Amino acid sequence: MIRLGVPSKGRLMEKTFDWFGARGLSLRKNGNDREYAGVVEGIEGVELALLSAGEIPRELAAGRLHLGVTGSDLVREKVAGWDLRLRELAHMGFGGADLIIAVPQAWVDVDTLDDLDAVAAAFRRTHGFRLRIATKYHRLTREFLREHGVADYQLVDSQGATEGVVRNETAEAIADITSTGETLRANGLKILSDGMIHSSQATLFKSNTAPWSDAHRATLDALEDRLGL
């Protein structure tokens, strides 16, 4: 059997079910709503695992899933060198969100990463510690800032309600997901004009490290046919 992992709850789960449904494959949970196993109808040889969207990248990289649906941001964040271990089979056109760098609206002279870099250097001289950027996306934020020459900062971990940290004075800036921008506005934050780290959407991934027998490959060919890939 090919193991297909999909998000176990919320919008991502429902839209994933709809996406496969529109292509003639019916995904559903087994038994009651609390059970995290499921079935795929419309094709032989595919079994369904319902997992947290945040766990699917690691399961794919470890080869415990052959295929998986999750946000492209989560794969890039959680799997070092993801593109060696996984391959994108389809961008699914939902679950869109942008990972961005935002600073206080009150910083009227700060619009770009260069401005942030200048502020960061001044901040360190004034305060004796580095400007703090709060995020749960440590890998992506570090890589992005390194590529853009911003060095004088420290990351602080924030696993939720990240937009609140500036008001609460536990960080000066954030790197977080936004879709409508409402949460940023409500918390007095603005996106840097060149502060887009990654534009994410739900994506169907294939694991290169999972065991791909001839039978698995034949099933994958049939599945790709059905999905129009």
Ligand SMILES: Nc1ncnc2c1ncn2[C@@H]1O[C@H](COP(=O)(O)OP(=O)(O)OP(=O)(O)O)[C@@H](O)[C@H]1O
């Ligand atoms: N408005 C949004 N807010 C947060 N994430 C969003 C939004 N829109 C799309 N996403 C995407 O949804 C995915 C995160 O989904 P979800 O929060 O269900 O995952 P999770 O981290 O596994 O959650 P949990 O830890 O609560 O199980 C990410 O890929 C993210 O980019």
Ligand SMILES: O=P(O)(O)OC[C@H]1O[C@H](OP(=O)(O)OP(=O)(O)O)[C@H](O)[C@@H]1O
């Ligand atoms: O741009 P917007 O439409 O306002 O959406 C963005 C917000 O939604 C997400 O939070 P979520 O409630 O999913 O949980 P989180 O705080 O755990 O990330 C995200 O982290 C932002 O806080």
